[in-house]
Amino acid sequence: MKQMNVMRATLGRLPVYLEYLKSLDLSVNENISATIIAKALGLGEVQVRKDLSAVSGAGRPKLGYKTKALIKRLEDVLGRKKVTKAVIVGAGKLGKALYAYGGFGNYGLEVAAAFDSNSEITGAADFGKEVLPLSKLEEYCIENGVKIGIITVPAHAAQDICNRMTSCGITAIWNFAPCQLCVPEGITLQNENLALSLAHLKLQMDCQ
């Protein structure tokens, strides 16, 4: 992949560039310069150049970017044409909130299913999406080519769920459980500690 250098902040702006470019009339905007994009979006020109060069190389002098090609490239990087499926294990309050969250589509992501071991939770479809029994996890992931697993179970259950996820084709784990997980080589692990985020904000506040 050529996406190694896309920083998180850049990634956050890509949907904004894409939306703007798609709003243009391509018959009169065959080419587009970083200057024009920066002006239209109220961003710095240097930043726009840097962001776009991370995904698409430099624009051509005087001409800028080919608009259509840039749109295609942004759609590719953002996975708009090929949705990546994720599943959640642990349909408590946080799991359900993430399951119901609508913002993942912007980045070519879909939380396709949620699983829980509690039979009182499974089946419940209070926002139009069903929670499946945990016993179906492996079958579902293999059948649907799921690549991302989101863990929102209590800490003591997280490693077991993590092992089950990586055993059925999942290659990236987003862990909300407050514990350290061991993953096999080649598996991407990202820990999300909401308490720590809030604590960090407090510390910044204290320093003001």
Add this chain to the structure above:
Amino acid sequence: MKQMNVMRATLGRLPVYLEYLKSLDLSVNENISATIIAKALGLGEVQVRKDLSAVSGAGRPKLGYKTKALIKRLEDVLGRKKVTKAVIVGAGKLGKALYAYGGFGNYGLEVAAAFDSNSEITGAADFGKEVLPLSKLEEYCIENGVKIGIITVPAHAAQDICNRMTSCGITAIWNFAPCQLCVPEGITLQNENLALSLAHLKLQMDCQ
């Protein structure tokens, strides 16, 4: 404040140090060295020294730290003796999940109240904590000395809530709404974009 240099990763380890130190018998562990702490917790010695020096200065040669003083310092930095109150506005799925979340106490934080403009949500106490009507926000924050506001409303309503929060003594905002907020000088703003976090994980996975 002397806490300017505490990095997020260090902050995440402080509760671990504190828990370990508090488990010691202080009558036989009047002093403690970074070496012993590192061994007990399976951490690198250099890391432990760096973490502790960020909050408490260097240990004394041969002797290490005074255990009791180090415990006190960690408790201070983590705000254990003086809880900082936060409120949530927007008691949808995510707001409720954060409201019910138990992990903030480790960092001296308490989500003391949640507010919503929807009268069907207010009053509901399905996990023992009540959701208050939005009209009570300012009064509550002033009376309770609330310093942190958590925004989990839709994007279009976020700026108005942010303005109301900063008007009643809140000095730090944790924003989950997918939009840019303007805050007065001196107010700390931290944006949390869950979709972007997942997208970032996917990008890392694609690069493996």
